[in-house]
Amino acid sequence: MSSPLDPDDALRASLREAHEALDPPAPSFERLWSRAQSGARAGRTGPSRPRPGLRWALVTAFTLALLTPLLLPRLGSLLPGSQQENPTLMSEEEALRFAEDLSAWGSSLEFLDQAPGLELFDSFPQIYQLPRSFGDSLTVEMN
Amino acid sequence: MDAPSLDAEDLCTEIERLHEQSFAWSLICCQGNRAEAEDVLQTTYLKVLDGRARFAGEGRLKTWLFAVIRRTAAGLRRQRVLREQLLSFAALFRRPSPAVRNPEEEAWESERNQQLRHRLSRLSPKQRQVLELVFFHELTIEQAAQVLGVALGTARIHYQRGKKRFAESLRAEKEGYELTARSG
Numbered sequence: 001m002s003s004p005l006d007p008d009d010a011l012r013a014s015l016r017e018a019h020e021a022l023d024p025p026a027p028s029f030e031r032l033w034s035r036a037q038s039g040a041r042a043g044r045t046g047p048s049r050p051r052p053g054l055r056w057a058l059v060t061a062f063t064l065a066l067l068t069p070l071l072l073p074r075l076g077s078l079l080p081g082s083q084q085e086n087p088t089l090m091s092e093e094e095a096l097r098f099a100e101d102l103s104a105w106g107s108s109l110e111f112l113d114q115a116p117g118l119e120l121f122d123s124f125p126q127i128y129q130l131p132r133s134f135g136d137s138l139t140v141e142m143n
Numbered sequence: 144m145d146a147p148s149l150d151a152e153d154l155c156t157e158i159e160r161l162h163e164q165s166f167a168w169s170l171i172c173c174q175g176n177r178a179e180a181e182d183v184l185q186t187t188y189l190k191v192l193d194g195r196a197r198f199a200g201e202g203r204l205k206t207w208l209f210a211v212i213r214r215t216a217a218g219l220r221r222q223r224v225l226r227e228q229l230l231s232f233a234a235l236f237r238r239p240s241p242a243v244r245n246p247e248e249e250a251w252e253s254e255r256n257q258q259l260r261h262r263l264s265r266l267s268p269k270q271r272q273v274l275e276l277v278f279f280h281e282l283t284i285e286q287a288a289q290v291l292g293v294a295l296g297t298a299r300i301h302y303q304r305g306k307k308r309f310a311e312s313l314r315a316e317k318e319g320y321e322l323t324a325r326s327g
Contacts, residue, residue, distance in 0.1 A: 007313075008278070010310075011306065011309055011310075012278045012279070014259070014262065014309070015274065018262075018263055021255065021256050021259055022256060022259060022260065023170060024170075026162065026166035026167070027166070032181065032184055032185045032188055033155070033158075033188055036188035036189040036191075036192055037192060039189045040189055040193045
């Protein structure tokens with residue numbers, strides 16, 4: 001049994017009083033229900049919301065607007081005929097000529113690399129084939 | 144009503160029976176904004192009618208309906224905040240219109256009502272919602288947690304703290320009355 005000072009009862013009474021005093025009267029159920037029914041028949045999603053189709057169209061348009069600058073260069077290279085228009089591609093003959101030109105090219109400062117003794121690096125040294133003069137002296141010493 | 148399955152007619156009857164309470168709960172979810180509460184309730188009914196909100200027969204219909212109302216209110220509030228943010232720039236150039244109050248509003252703002260408002264305003268929105276669900280709508284704390292979409296422990300904390308704060312404000316009011324009576 002609860003006393004009049006029971007905090008739960010006081011809270012309950014206070015909330016009831018607040019609702020009675022402060023709440024505006026509820027709208028009639030029939031009005032809201034019939035509005036909702038007509039909204040459901042018309043395929044609407046609420047009193048102030050756009051249709052889902054329209055919402056999805058907006059989302060798609062926004063996404064496409066964001067992705068278009070990223071995807072356009074890639075899509076362009078996949079289109080037929082885009083390879084002929086690409087200036088970086090050349091025919092086989094042109095490529096061979098270009099390779100020949102490249103290999104024939106010489107630097108104007110190439111002479112700086114011509115240091116004395118550089119010929120030693122152009123061939124592999126042969127073991128047991130010493131210079132003739134060096135071999136003769138060796139033979140003499142062994143005898 | 145705890146019936147496991149309801150046909151459309153029964154559902155309509157039950158929802159009609161709960162209409163007043165649903166509106167009171169919708170008002171709480173909309174911080175007392177009547178027009179918004181009406182919108183929320185209408186959208187909730189629309190969700191029920193077009194099948195977006197379906198009662199599966201688990202638990203009480205009232206718990207389910209209140210949860211749908213809370214979610215709908217939260218969704219509409221998000222939309223409203225977004226709209227207000229978009230329009231806030233335009234509002235900078237608009238001259239504020241003087242607030243006009245009708246006699247009905249004046250009547251609501253009587254001293255007693257101000258006290259009631261003040262008492263309730265001391266509670267946080269979640270505390271107020273839990274206390275409303277438990278003490279006004281007669282739900283259990285577990286059902287209140289389901290309606291609010293929070294864990295039972297969280298709902299218990301809101302419940303305890305809300306009760307404590309409410310008791311403090313009642314005590315403060317009582318002391319104020321006694322002081323006035325003694326001085327008078």
